[in-house]
Structure formats: C-alpha cells, structure tokens
Amino acid sequence: MGAEGIGAAVRRKEDFRFLTGRGNYTDDINRPGQTHAYFLRSQVAHATIGKIDTSKAAKAPGVVAIFTGADFAADGKGGLPCGWLVKNKDGSPMQEPPHPVLAQGKVRHVGDPIAVVIAETREQAKDAAELIDVQLTELPVVGTMADAVKPGAAKIHDGGNVCYDWHIGDKDACEAAFKKAFKVAKLDLVNNRLIPNAMEPRAAIGDFDRATGEYTLYTTSQNPHVIRLLMGAFVLQIPESRLRVVAPDVGGGFGSKIFHYAEEATVTWASAKVGRPIKWTCDRAESFMSDAHGRDHVSHAEMAMDKDGKFLALRVKTDANMGAYLSTFAPAVPTYLYATLLAGVYTTPVVYAEVRALFTNTVPVDAYRGAGRPEATFLLERLVDNCAAEMGMDRVEIRKRNFIPSDAFPYQTPVALQYDSGDYQATLASALKISDWAGFEARRAEAKKRGKLRGIGISTYLEACGIAPSAVVGSLGARAGLYECANIRVHPTGSVTVFTGCHSHGQGHETTYAQLVADRLGISIDQIEVSHGDTNKIPFGMGTYGSRSLAVGGTAIVKALDKIVDKAKKIAAHLLEASPADIELKDGKFVVAGTDKAKAFGEISLAAYVPHNYPIDTVEPGLEETAFYDPKNFTFPGGCHICEVEIDPDTGVTKVVKFTAVDDVGRVVNPMIVEGQVHGGLAQGIGQALLETCVYDGNGQLRSGSYMDYTMPRADDLPSFDVATQSTLCTHNPLGVKGVGEVGAIGSPPAVINAVVDALRETGVRHIDMPATPAKIWALLNSGRRAAAE
C-alpha cells in the first residue's frame, strides 16, 4: 500500500466541488432555448380516462405544446420496459402489463402522469396544466395487497392483480423436515414500504439537435447506458449512435435512480416534437408519488429445529407489492434478490419459499438500498430470535450453533447461491467484544433505575452483491448482462483518465478508483481523473447498484490496467534494450529486473505517443485500453450488527443508544469511504426500523406524502456508531473485494427490532412491526399492561 494506494484513507477528491457548492447537477444545466415541462398527474388512484380537453390550456400564456398518452401512441412509441422476467410455479411467464409513458385509457395510481405541458417557464406550464379538463370515471381502488387478492377485486390490469406466483427450493423435502422437527418457530411480519428520498429530486432535460438529428438526455441516473439502451431501443426507437445520455453529478440514488422513468422518455421525445430543449425538475411532493418506492412485503415464516436447536428447514410465504406497474427491476427484487438469501449465514439444509407479486393502485415498487436482501435478512434474523425463544436458548448461542463453518467454503446453499468466503464466528466475536455484549445486563439494570427499558439486539447477516455473472442472471430471467466496462486512457505525459460505466452519486468512485490506478501504476491520485456518467465518453456500462462498483467496475479497471502495464512493459523493454519478461513495474518505474536500468511511467507514455524510438513493428502507438469484466459469482459481504436501545415506557420513545457494526466487506480500498458508506446505510436501516413508513389510505391516497408525515432519520435520531471491518477476501475477483454500499441498510433493521423486542420482553411483547414508532410501542405496552392486570 502506498500513501494513496489500496488501503489508504485518502480524502475524497470530489468533495471540494461538492462542499463548495460547485457540483453540476442536472437542474444546474440550462440549454439555449430551453422550455419547461410540467406533468399533470392523476389525483385519484384508479379511474378510466374519458376525454382529455387541452384546448383551453393550449391557449394559456407561454404554452409551447401539450401531449397526452394518445399523442405518444399515435407516434408509434412504446411503453416503459421491464428488465427482468420471472416465471410462475408452472413455468409460465409472469403477467407483464403495458406501462405507458403517459397514461392510456386508465390511471392506476395517484401520480400517474396523464399529460405533459411544455411552456416557456415552469410556472406557465403549471398554470396551463390546471386548465386541462380530464374526464375520469373512478373505479374501485385496490389499496393493499390484501385487497388485490380479494374475490371480486377490481382488476388493475386485464390479467388481474397477480404478477407472478413463484417459488424456489424443495417443497417436499421441506415438508418432510418439518414433520421431523423437535420444535417450530413461527413469525408473521411486514417489511414496511419506504420512499427513497434522495437529497436531489429527479430531473431530466431532453435536447434534440435538429442539425444532426442527435438526441441528448441529461438525467439523474445511476446508470446512463442502461437508460440509453432501454429508452433508445424499447421506447423511442433511437439508435445508440444518435442518443447520448448524460448523468452529471447526482445527489444520491439509493436505487430509485436506476430505473427508466416516464419523464425521461417524455422530455427526450417531446424535444424533437417542439424543436427545443425541455427541462423537467421534480419537486419534493411530486417525487413522493413518482419515484419508485421500496420494500413492502408481508410474510409468514417458519423454522423447523431439532432438539439441539439446529435448523432443519425454513418455510417462507411472501406477498410482495409491485405497485401499479412493473418498474425496471421490480420482479427480481422479491425473488432472486430475496428468496435466494434466506439461508443467510446458516447451514439450514432445506429452504422453500413462495412469493406472490401483486399489483395495487400505488406507486411502482422497485429496488431500494439493499433490494430484497434487507427483506430476507429482517425475516431471517427476527425468526432466529424467535427460534432462540422457542428453544429457551441464548440468542448468540443458537446463531453460533447454526453458522456455516469458516472451513466450509465454497458453500452451496439450498437456494441457488454458492458463497465463496466468510468467517461468521470472527465477525460475531469482534462485534460481541466491541459492543461489550457481556456487560449488557449491568447496563440494563442501570437503565431500569432511571425508569428506562433497555434492550440489546443482534443480527448476523449475509448479503449477495457485486451483481452479477451474466449467464447466471440470464438463466434467472434477467434481460441484460451485468458485466462492467472500464477504459483507461494514459495521456502523453503520464496522467491518466479512467472512464467507468459505474456512475458515482455519493459513493466516492472518483477517489477509490483513482486509488486502484495509483496503487498499480505508482503515480499520484492527483494525476488520475475518473470520468463517468456520459455515454459519449464511456464505451459502455451497466451502472451503479447492488454494491457492484468495486467488485465489478473496479475489477474491470484492474483488467484494463493489466493491459496497460503489459503494453507499457513492451515499450519499456524496447527503450531499455531488454526482454519484456525481464521488466518489472516498481514504484512507478519500469525496471530491468536485477539492474538499476529504469524508465519512469511518464517516459513510457510519452514514447507511446511520440514513437520516435519505438517497437513500431510489434506494438501500436498510443496507451489506452478497454476491458469488460463479467464476474464469476456474486460477492457475499456479511457480518454482525448489535444495537442497544432504551425505551421510555411513559411515551414509547425508543432511543438507539449504542450501535456496533462489524462487516466483512472483503479488501478495503479506502477505510474512510467504507466507514462513511456503513454510516449512511445504518442511518437508512435505523430509519426503516424506527421512523420511516409509507402509508396509503383506502382510497390510494398517500397519507405520508411529504416530510410533514414521512419521518426521515435525522442526526439526532442516531447514536455515534462503532464501526469496524473484519474481512475475508473474495476469492473470485483479483482485488478480493466484496462491496459495502448496502451492508448498513441490510444488517441493521433486525438488530434494532430485536433490541426493541428484547427491551419489551418482560412486558410480554414478542414482535413489533417496523417502524417501531412511539405510538406503536406505547399501544403494545399498554395492551401488555392491561393483559398483566387482567
């Protein structure tokens, strides 16, 4: 490790521009002649659309054009595509209903876009939108998953309200194992629906160039190439060669900016229609009803155990809410990113899971930080606590007894995944020590003297990320490969630009990737720029999600560096009159092994571009290489989170007083960035556990439709975290890295809820659904007290 190489906690290169307000976000971009779009959205959750009269609005001041779904259809343009096909139990494909860019015939959720007004200013577009007369005939609303499957329920789509009914695992073996069970632990639970709330709301600018026939879309995306592919090929039929997608600085995504959204397609298409650029910037209230939401599962789980508390089999039934339409990756989240994780860190030999995906008259639901893995982890780690209670065993002991041993890797689970490495006893031991688990009862007793109920909770979790081996996900229904691409351009005087398909929107790629290059080439990170987010600059890329940027994108960089070094050695060998096999790269110099003959990296790059003395017969001039890397497997970060809470029984308020996270994220490139990623993930995980929840009423109206009612975690809701890493190396990528973006949000919610239940245990409470709000805890305590009194 050099001072700036792998393992160094260097400060983030990008922070200067962010902290001094010099970031360049989509809304900061203004194109000459730009117009503004405003979307008229449905105020009702389910209705048929009659006549849409735009005549008055069209005459309003500043209006340039108004378009509806009919205009889009008349132009022969498509709907928003879904990127993943999941099959039913009988092998038939899922129901994949059309997802019009602008509503056609029906509106299916509050916020469904009906029309777009293009005007000289945003205010004029808004004014005009109020003059559009839409005849809506309201239909019965399917507000919840329970409503969706009621006999006689209104059909949201022609094929009904079931998207798919899928399963994984060996059902017969599972039934047989339950028959042999000594004891069975059961649990009903809800994984609460969340609204992502990136700091920067979405925005998009469509800019059609009449001179060249080229389209440019500036958008708040985690993966501009994916948007180019989906929008170009499936929605607007624009060849990639004439479609440029730029995702400049993006203020957080958390999954919600993976997906291809209606507004992107609309402004791109409409900019050609009106012959002017069109900007759309979402306001916060609008984002609540137009960004894809996350989670929203209702599950029943059962674990069969033998007399020693060893897990024999796990049986899970889950209903997952898709919302009104299928968002880009929605079908994969409650299946391949969820049920395949249900073995967790345990040797459970049989797992059988059934998942029904249902349509409701709500905003589409898709991947949100962790995507499926938090849902699996919450279910499993809550159930394991119930297993301990059922067996009368210690919560730590039952986990230890069921851990996959550290010498059992590679380990094949009963639900498709093969884990490459891990040491769950080690992360557990470290977390127990850091959290002073052993000293907890004294802290509980001390809290009791102050009238507080103190509890401790643990979660020993595992996740699968670094998505993904293309052939594997292809066999599971993915309609895309999930490799990554890197292009490394060494400039004549030895500075380097790295072009990556992994967009950075808070993760610090501009620093971490530079460290990979600095480590390998022995040059300073000041000499290295990382470029991302522009399809005209970067060959291709699948983007940033699923904690894949280092394991997949970083490996692509390593592969491209291999090629650079290989070529540079040939040039060096020529200059040093040696054999390429004898050239070593050391501390930024190419050295003839065993001699003091050397050429600096800058001398080699200059020779490559000024090839006067050059092996021109065998080596091309120039020093630029591209690599595509398709991972061999997922990566499997895991670890142990321990949470301590204090509950005020008078008010039901829970305070997280201590939180320990020990994560195995593989090799750590920048410990400061890793710690920051864990902090952010923990904030969102604790937010889900205690604060955040999306609430719809029976009419499909969003009751938590703003920050007045949707509780985001704030700094004073969170303790100072104790964060550590305890790593084993990934065995199938050259860096040994696993990924860190999601671990905080995956591992923490069950640790928090297990702590809350532990605090309330003596009052008879056995479970509480997230978020454990003061009102909910008070109601539980109160019913407990009443029960005790009776």
Next chain:
Amino acid sequence: MYDFAYHKPASVADAVKLLGADGEAKPLAGGQTLIPTLKQRLARPTAVVDLGAIKDLAGISVAGGKVTIGAMTKHADVAASADVKKALPALAALAGGIGDPAVRHRGTIGGSIANNDPAADYPAACLALGATIKTNKREIAADDFFRGMFETALDAGELIVSVSFPVAEKAAYMKFDQPASRYALVGVFVAKTAGGVRVAVTGAAASVFRWKEAEAALSKSFAAASLDGVKASASGLNSDIHGSAEYRAHLIGVMAKRAVAAA
C-alpha cells in the same frame, strides 16, 4: 404560486387600510405557513400585505409584571432575549423550540397565533399564562381568542399589535414532537400565576384548550404527583398516522407532569 399584488406598508394604519380595501388580501407576518401554502397553490390571495417594514410591531418589553412582545417579533429574538429569559424563562424556551433555526428567524409570534395552527406552540403559552392579545382595535383575552382549528377572534382585516404575558410564579412547556414534522403531537404549558394554575394543551385537538381537571388538581398542590390518577379524556382529540386519540390523551398526562416537574 399564483400571481398576487405585493404591498409593504410602513405603518399599522396603512396595513389595515390595504387589508380593509381587499377582502382577498392576506397579511404576511413571517410567512412560515403562508409561503408554503402559496407555493403549493393552496391559497390564491389577490394581494400579500407584508408587515415586515412596520417597525412598531417588533420588540420586547418587560414592565409591570408583564412581558409584552410585538407581533412581528421573531421566535429567535424571543428565545435569545435576556429580559424574557429572566422574567418568563418558559416562554423563551418555548420560542427556542419552535421549528428549526430557519423558521425561528422568519416566523413571528403574531403570525403564529393569528394562524392558530392546531399544533403551534405559542397558543399554549398564551392560554396557560392568560395572555392579552392587543390588536389595532381592541384587547382580547387569550381565553376568548382561540376559537377552533385555524380560527381566532380576529375580525377580517384586524391585526395583532402585541401580546402581553403576565409573569408567572412557575411555568414550563413540554412538547412531544410529532416524529416527522416535529410540530407538537402534544404540547402542554403549565403555569402557576397570581390568577391561579392554568394548563394549556396544544397539538392534541383541533385547537389549543385548557385542561381543567389538571388545573383543579394542581391548584391544590403544584406538584407532578398531584396529577397521579388525573386522566385526560381522549374524546375529541386528534387521531392520525402518528398517534391515536388515546395515545395523545396519555401523552397529555405525561407532558403535564414533566412540565410541572420542570417548572
């Protein structure tokens, strides 16, 4: 927001004249509710009469056992006032707990009580301390001022000039935050004054109200234990995704006890 005319009069008389001439005009007294309402297009006034330039309306004085605060005095100024902290520390603390720093540096006491948001803090102080609200026309006792949700005794075009709070022997305000907005889910102001013990509750119902049972109990002995067994009724209280009426009723008791203990 929709278009509106904007006026910035320099005197109360001019402001009253502007408001009197146009029934659809709205006074702007900090704008912490009005501006978001305008931005969301939930209100469409013909004109906004900004009271920010009327110098007489801002200021704090303590005299004759009373703290008098000009209607356009900002929450941050009340919170920071050495005079208020000395004479009525509970009022300074309440002002320092309204919203966030940005709100406290724009929002005013007159704006707050004229708006009478069911979850606003100042109405609880007014009612518990038995404040007098002085307008351009008259003086109104707090007991007569708060009429219902967003409703007050103010006539159309009538402006609050100042609010006078009698100094209390003991007083404290305890607020239980609604988790998302951090407005009061329940806020209880208790005061022991020359006029007796008064307990005002905000956040829990359509409008601020006095909890008479608690007042009776505390009148016998101003101690938290006096409220043991005194239960607020859940009847008529708000119920929403953050808490049932029963929970709010329970919190009234908890916050009242904590306020008495802190007073």
